[in-house]
Amino acid sequence: MADLVSHPDEVKVVSKRFGKSATNIDRYLELDGYKAVQKALGMQPDAIVNLVKDSGLRGRGGAGFNTGMKWSFVPKQSPKPKYILCNGDESEPGTCKDRLIFEHDPHSVIEGVVIAGIATGSHAGYIYIRGEYRYLLEIMQKAIKDAYARGFLGKNIFGSGYDFEVYWHGGAGAYEVGEESALMESLEGKRGIPRIRPPFPAVVGLWGGPTVINNAETLASVPHILLGGAEWFAKLGPPKNGGTRLFCLSGHLNRPGVYELPMGYNLKKMIYEVGGGISGGRKLKAVVPGGSSCPVLTADEIDVSMDFDSMMKAGTMLGSGGVVVVDETTCMVNFALRIMKFYQHESCGWCIPCREGTDWLKKTLTRFHHGGGVKKDIDNIQYLSENMLGRTFCPLGDAAAMPTISIVKKFRKEFEDHLEGKPCPFEKAGVTEPAAVLA
Amino acid sequence: MKFSDQFEARFSDMLTHYPTKRSVLVPTLLYAQDEVGYLSPDVIHEIAQRLDLTELEVSNVISYYSMLTTKPRGKFNVQVCTNIACMLRGGEELLDHCKTKLGIGHKGTTPDGTFSLEEVECIGACSWAPAAQVNYDFHENLTVEKMDKVLDEYRKN
Ligand SMILES: Cc1cc2nc3c(=O)[nH]c(=O)nc-3n(C[C@H](O)[C@H](O)[C@H](O)COP(=O)(O)O)c2cc1C
Ligand code: SF4
Ligand code: FES
Numbered sequence: 219m220a221d222l223v224s225h226p227d228e229v230k231v232v233s234k235r236f237g238k239s240a241t242n243i244d245r246y247l248e249l250d251g252y253k254a255v256q257k258a259l260g261m262q263p264d265a266i267v268n269l270v271k272d273s274g275l276r277g278r279g280g281a282g283f284n285t286g287m288k289w290s291f292v293p294k295q296s297p298k299p300k301y302i303l304c305n306g307d308e309s310e311p312g313t314c315k316d317r318l319i320f321e322h323d324p325h326s327v328i329e330g331v332v333i334a335g336i337a338t339g340s341h342a343g344y345i346y347i348r349g350e351y352r353y354l355l356e357i358m359q360k361a362i363k364d365a366y367a368r369g370f371l372g373k374n375i376f377g378s379g380y381d382f383e384v385y386w387h388g389g390a391g392a393y394e395v396g397e398e399s400a401l402m403e404s405l406e407g408k409r410g411i412p413r414i415r416p417p418f419p420a421v422v423g424l425w426g427g428p429t430v431i432n433n434a435e436t437l438a439s440v441p442h443i444l445l446g447g448a449e450w451f452a453k454l455g456p457p458k459n460g461g462t463r464l465f466c467l468s469g470h471l472n473r474p475g476v477y478e479l480p481m482g483y484n485l486k487k488m489i490y491e492v493g494g495g496i497s498g499g500r501k502l503k504a505v506v507p508g509g510s511s512c513p514v515l516t517a518d519e520i521d522v523s524m525d526f527d528s529m530m531k532a533g534t535m536l537g538s539g540g541v542v543v544v545d546e547t548t549c550m551v552n553f554a555l556r557i558m559k560f561y562q563h564e565s566c567g568w569c570i571p572c573r574e575g576t577d578w579l580k581k582t583l584t585r586f587h588h589g590g591g592v593k594k595d596i597d598n599i600q601y602l603s604e605n606m607l608g609r610t611f612c613p614l615g616d617a618a619a620m621p622t623i624s625i626v627k628k629f630r631k632e633f634e635d636h637l638e639g640k641p642c643p644f645e646k647a648g649v650t651e652p653a654a655v656l657a
Numbered sequence: 658m659k660f661s662d663q664f665e666a667r668f669s670d671m672l673t674h675y676p677t678k679r680s681v682l683v684p685t686l687l688y689a690q691d692e693v694g695y696l697s698p699d700v701i702h703e704i705a706q707r708l709d710l711t712e713l714e715v716s717n718v719i720s721y722y723s724m725l726t727t728k729p730r731g732k733f734n735v736q737v738c739t740n741i742a743c744m745l746r747g748g749e750e751l752l753d754h755c756k757t758k759l760g761i762g763h764k765g766t767t768p769d770g771t772f773s774l775e776e777v778e779c780i781g782a783c784s785w786a787p788a789a790q791v792n793y794d795f796h797e798n799l800t801v802e803k804m805d806k807v808l809d810e811y812r813k814n
Contacts, residue, residue: 560779
C-alpha cells in the first residue's frame with residue numbers, strides 16, 4: 219500500500235524482498251526464505267547468540283542495545299516457559315518502517331522470532347502489531363497460518379525435534395504500549411502501565427517467564443545474519459554498529475520515503491542526496507534524527523554519521539530511524555508544542571513528573587505560542603523539562619523532555635520572538651488563535 | 658449477545674494462544690467493536706463473563722486504549738494525523754478542512770451517522786504525509802482535493 223522508493227546508495231538487506239511478493243510463502247522460499255531457521259536448528263544455541271553478538275546488531279526499536287547481548291541474559295534453565303516477543307507497536311512519531319516489513323516480508327519476522335527462540339531455548343513467540351495496522355495483522359495471520367501448514371512452525375519444526383509456536387497479537391491504540399514492559403502488560407490483557415525494573419524482562423517477563431523483547435526490524439535482520447555471517451553484517455556499518463537501517467525520511471523533503479542505508483551513513487547526504495533536498499529550495503532549519511523523542515539537530519549540526527555512538531556524541535540519538543526534516547518556515551515553538559501535546563496525550567499517568575510535567579509544559583507552550591508568554595516562561599520550560607529527566611518509571615518522561623530541552627536551547631531566539639503579545643512570526647496574519655492566558 | 662461465526666472462531670482460537678484467558682482481552686475488544694460499532698454495556702458484560710473478569714476490569718482496559726470506544730461512532734471514522742511529519746506537510750489544514758466539510762469537530766459524528774472525525778497521533782505513514790485513516794484504510798500523500806475525493810467515495814457507499 220505504501221509507496222516504495224529507491225536510491226543508488228541503498229544497501230538492501232532487510233528490504234531486499236520488498237516489492238517481490240514475498241508474502242507468498244512459495245515466493246519467500248525461492249528468495250532464500252526459511253533457510254536461516256534450518257541453519258539455526260543445526261547450531262548450538264550459544265553459537266547463535268555469539269554470532270548475533272559479533273554481528274554488531276543493535277536494537278532497532280530505539281535504545282540500540284546489542285541484540286546478542288540481550289539474548290545472553292536469558293537464563294538457560296527456567297522453571298517457567300520462556301518467550302520471544304516481537305514489538306510491532308511502531309508508534310514513535312516519524313517512524314514507519316516496521317510497517318513495510320510486515321507488508322512485504324512478514325515471514326522474515328517469523329523467522330527472526332523462531333531463531334531468537336532457538337538461541338534462548340524458548341518454545342513460543344508472540345508478534346504484537348499495533349491496532350491501526352489491521353491490514354498488516356491480516357498479512358501476518360496468513361503468514362503464520364501458511365508456515366504452520368508447511369510444518370515450519372508447531373511441533374517438530376522442519377523435522378528437527380524442536381517445537382516452536384508463533385502467535386499474532388493485535389493492539390488497540392497506545393504509544394506507551396511500545397515500551398517493553400507496558401507491551402507485556404498489554405499482551406496480558408491489561409492497561410499498558412510499565413513494570414518496575416529490575417527484574418528485567420529477560421529474567422521475569424510475560425506471565426513471569428524470561429522474555430526477549432525485540433523490535434520487528436531487529437528480528438527481521440537476524441535471518442540475514444545467519445546466512446551472510448557476522449563479519450559481513452558487522453562490516454556494513456562502523457564498529458559496533460552492524461548492518462543497515464531502514465531510515466524513514468519525512469517532512470520538508472523532495473523525496474521522502476523509507477530507504478535502507480548502511481549504518482553510519484552521513485545525515486547531510488541523507489537529506490540532500492537521498493531525500494532530494496528541501497522542498498521548494500528552502501533552507502533547512504532543524505532535523506529530528508530518530509523519532510520525536512530525540513533532541514533535534516540544527517542545520518549546522520548535520521554533518522554526522524548516523525550510527526548509535528556518533529549520534530550519542532552529537533548529543534542526540536539514532537532512535538527509531540525516523541528522520542523528520544524541518545525547513546526555515548516552521549515555527550519551532552509550535553513544533554515543540556506539537557511534540558509535547560503528543561507526550562501529554564500518551565503519558566500513562568503513573569509518575570507525577572511525567573503526568574504533571576507534560577501537562578504543564580503543554581499548557582505553557584500553548585499559551586506561549588499564542589502570544590501569552592512572558593520571559594521567565596522560557597527558563598521555566600527548560601527547568602521543568604530538565605527536572606523530568608531520569609525521574610520516571612519508564613523513558614517516556616525523558617522522551618518528552620529531551621526534544622523540548624534541545625529546542626529551547628537551540629532556538630531560544632524564536633521563543634523570544636513570541637514574547638508578550640507578539641503574534642507568532644511564522645503564522646500568516648489572522649491564523650493564530652486568540653491568546654489564551656491560562657489554556 | 659450474538660457475534661459472527663468468524664468472531665467466535667477467532668475467539669476460540671485465540672484462547673489457545675495464551676496461558677491466561679485474560680490475554681485475549683485487547684484484540685477481542687477491538688474485534689467486538691468492529692462488529693457492534695462500539696463497546697456497549699452488553700458487549701462489556703458478555704466479554705467480562707467469558708473471560709472471568711468484572712465489568713469494571715474490562716472498562717478500565719477500554720479507557721486506556723485510544724481506538725476503543727464506549728460511544729457509537731459514524732459508519733466511517735475519519736482519523737487525521739497531525740503529528741510532526743504530517744503537521745509539516747499540511748496535516749492540520751487537512752483536519753480543519755474535514756471539520757468544515759463534515760461540520761463536526763474532534764470526536765464528533767455527523768447527524769446522519771455517516772462520518773465521525775478524530776485528530777490522531779502518528780499512524781505510521783510519516784514518509785507519505787499527510788496521512789489519514791478511514792476506519793482501517795490508509796490514505797496518504799493527501800491534499801485537500803484528494804481528501805474531498807476520498808470522503809465522497811465513502812459517502813457513496
Ligand atoms: C514510550 C516508549 C515507546 C516505545 N515504542 C516502541 C515501539 O513502538 N516499537 C519498538 O520496537 N520499540 C519501542 N520502544 C522501545 C522498547 O521499549 C524496547 O526497547 C524495544 O522494543 C526493544 O527492542 P530492540 O532491542 O530490538 O530495539 C519504546 C520505548 C518507549 C520508552
Ligand atoms: S514516565 Fe510517563 S508513561 Fe512512563 S510510567 Fe511514568 S507516567 Fe507512565
Ligand atoms: S506523523 Fe503522521 S503518520 Fe507519522
